[in-house]
Amino acid sequence: MTIHVLNGFSKRLPWPPYRKIGAVCSLAETNDGLLLVDTGLGLGDYHNPSRMMRDFMAVMHAVRDPEIAIVRQLTRLGYQPADVRHIVLTHLHLDHAGGLPDFPHATVHLFQREYEAWKRPRKLLEIPYDKSHFAHGPRWQLHRLEGERWYDFDAVRIAGIQPEVWLVPLAGHTSGHCGVAIETETGWLFQVGDAVPANLQFDWFSVLLYRPTIGAQVPRLKAFAASHPEVRMVAGHMGLDFFEKEKTP
Numbered sequence: 001m002t003i004h005v006l007n008g009f010s011k012r013l014p015w016p017p018y019r020k021i022g023a024v025c026s027l028a029e030t031n032d033g034l035l036l037v038d039t040g041l042g043l044g045d046y047h048n049p050s051r052m053m054r055d056f057m058a059v060m061h062a063v064r065d066p067e068i069a070i071v072r073q074l075t076r077l078g079y080q081p082a083d084v085r086h087i088v089l090t091h092l093h094l095d096h097a098g099g100l101p102d103f104p105h106a107t108v109h110l111f112q113r114e115y116e117a118w119k120r121p122r123k124l125l126e127i128p129y130d131k132s133h134f135a136h137g138p139r140w141q142l143h144r145l146e147g148e149r150w151y152d153f154d155a156v157r158i159a160g161i162q163p164e165v166w167l168v169p170l171a172g173h174t175s176g177h178c179g180v181a182i183e184t185e186t187g188w189l190f191q192v193g194d195a196v197p198a199n200l201q202f203d204w205f206s207v208l209l210y211r212p213t214i215g216a217q218v219p220r221l222k223a224f225a226a227s228h229p230e231v232r233m234v235a236g237h238m239g240l241d242f243f244e245k246e247k248t249p
């Protein structure tokens, strides 16, 4: 079973030394085609960006190269866009869901609460949802908690997919934000999106600085990562060197 951990969008850290960071998008082979966790930006964001996306790219010093779009990268890996049958989203923010229009035939798995946050935003961080990413009418499959657990987290397993894939609600950054756990040969890949600082920087300064935007999950996730070496945790945004290492077989 192969998992590619790809960078779906590059931007600049907003503080010195202004390192570039990428957006983690995992592409997994499953029993039912390819499954993609988060999409980064899509081709439309480079060629015909919305006003919101233009502003976002300017503020974030985005790398404006459509070859970074996941749909281009997976073609270079030897797959076809139609091979992506499932997309699982940590949340609907514009830098995580921008590639949805590139995969109109995929089933899009999302936590119900995140869908509701998009429809009825209640806080500042529920505004950066770009409606152009959903205009094509994604094939939503909404999930709600039904009493299952992944480790000691309330979670929902995506039925019918092997290896196991779980949506793990980690509310805070947005109300319906989730981590996504994918079973691997040696344990789990746990993509926790924007519930932790970029690069999994768990030092007190980063945690304090970002607490208003990433929410309250950091202490729990930090302790969980420390006590479960078989779980490989990755943040939603990692340094470019991280992605370079991922390319090395």
Ligand SMILES: [Zn+2]
Pocket (backbone or CB within 6 Å): 091, 093, 173, 194
């Ligand atoms: Zn976000």
